[in-house]
Amino acid sequence: GAVVSQHPSRVICKSGTSVKIECRSLDFQATTMFWYRQFPKQSLMLMATSNEGSKATYEQGVEKDKFLINHASLTLSTLTVTSAHPEDSSFYICSANDRDRTDLFWGSYNSPLHFGNGTRLTVT
Amino acid sequence: AQTVTQSQPEMSVQEAETVTLSCTYDTSENNYYLFWYKQPPSRQMILVIRQEAYKQQNATENRFSVNFQKAAKSFSLKISDSQLGDTAMYFCAFMKPGSGGGADGLTFGKGTHLIIQP
DSSP states (O other): OEEEEEESEEEOOOTTOEEEEEEESSSSOEEEEEEEOOOTSSOOEEEEEEEETTTTTEEOOOOOTEEEEEEEEEEEEEEEEOOOOGGEEEEEEEEEEEGGGGGHHHTSSSEEEEEOOEEEEEEE | OEEEEOOEEEEEEETTOEEEEOEEEEOOOOSSSEEEEOOOOOOEEEEEEEETTTOOOOOTTTTTEEEETTTTTTEEEEEOSOGGGGOOEEEEEEOOOOGGGGGOEEEEEEOOEEEEEE
């Protein structure tokens, strides 16, 4: 089945440094990837939509200069948390939309939305 | 904007029992999809079941079934013959079609922590 690889799974960094998280589709092409944030014991909140070859679309309240998203290829999107602070500590999850099965999505049972395993970021 | 509400923060049932998790949502869209995702302690998001809004027939996947009431904007999940491995967080999610026919981001409810007791 389709796999989304997210790396690293865990990262600890010092306040003020930047951290890059990768989301990679391994056996399909993803024109669209989504980045979510999940605080402990809370739900997933959509941060931004990453489109290959164009600028990301950020949800209201998400600082685009702090959470830099790059979707340079059909298989890779990166989220960079710049000048990280302790309040940025969270669980970040990506999901990818299977481009080649999107048209089937609305008529078939199989979802083209595949999730990565998440990245736990701790800022000290 | 869409909202998804799960009013049960936690539920606990005995193994083999049937349990129903509730979910309501609010939207002005007519065409959309609803999902139930399971998140075990590993934090991996696992699709349990999905429902197309244009279908009146409730989706079923083995022990999992939904009761989709479009007019009431209700989408409950029933788990039959519950198993210990069903213990997890369960999130109800809404998605509308994205621009250009692609998928849009998911709007999640706050989740229900389901505990299956032996």
